[in-house]
Amino acid sequence: MSEARSVDSPAITLDEQSIVDFAQLFDPQPYHLDREAADASIFGGLCASGWQIGALASRLTGEALVDAGVPYVTTTQVNYMRWLRPTFVDDQLVAQVSFGDVLSGSPVPDCDSLDVVVVLQDAKDQAVAEMTCRVAVATGEII
């Protein structure tokens, strides 16, 4: 059994338009849509939908794994996802991705599986979300 590894993704920054665009389509809550309503809300400012954060965390996870030489194909299952802090306009996010051994088999053809623990952190090293996922990795490629 090999040791668990941990890799960081590239950083991304969320702008206001992206937060509002996502919310209009998928999560039309006042604190994701309107600055004034958001300032007066429990979050105290315009912040991103948790589903936008989840999708971004998954994308950053794939990028971090590929950068580390892991043949990531897609995310197949989320076993846990929790939002810990709001992500505000211009916050910078990085995914810290930890993983262990490859598990044989996957619902995706010609793939095996990898369980990953993802902590999404802001520029102050505060965790904004955490999730555990199972991802598909191409069979036979060296990790």
Added chain:
Amino acid sequence: MSEARSVDSPAITLDEQSIVDFAQLFDPQPYHLDREAADASIFGGLCASGWQIGALASRLTGEALVDAGVPYVTTTQVNYMRWLRPTFVDDQLVAQVSFGDVLSGSPVPDCDSLDVVVVLQDAKDQAVAEMTCRVAVATGEII
């Protein structure tokens, strides 16, 4: 202890532009972006990102609960999410939402919690995704 209840959301349909727009921002895989590449892929056609499906399932869950008189505020935690079938262009989706008793307390102020089981179904009554979530509901309002 009250009996578990089950309610259905309104139906929605995913169009091609919405699938491609989401994928460009959050999940840039060929089978979410390009019809020809998708036709040749393991899915056999252009299909939506699982994260778009998750976000839509969450939105439909809120709508179903509000329609049923449950004072849904937001989703606070996902305990499990699994994608079972691809969702193709023009597929119609409905969320079946089951829930039991209100649990005292929530990370959201002035709210309690409700655990919900969500099955997202297509027009052929096939499950395309399932998830279990904890949602915040306004304290003191009758369910």
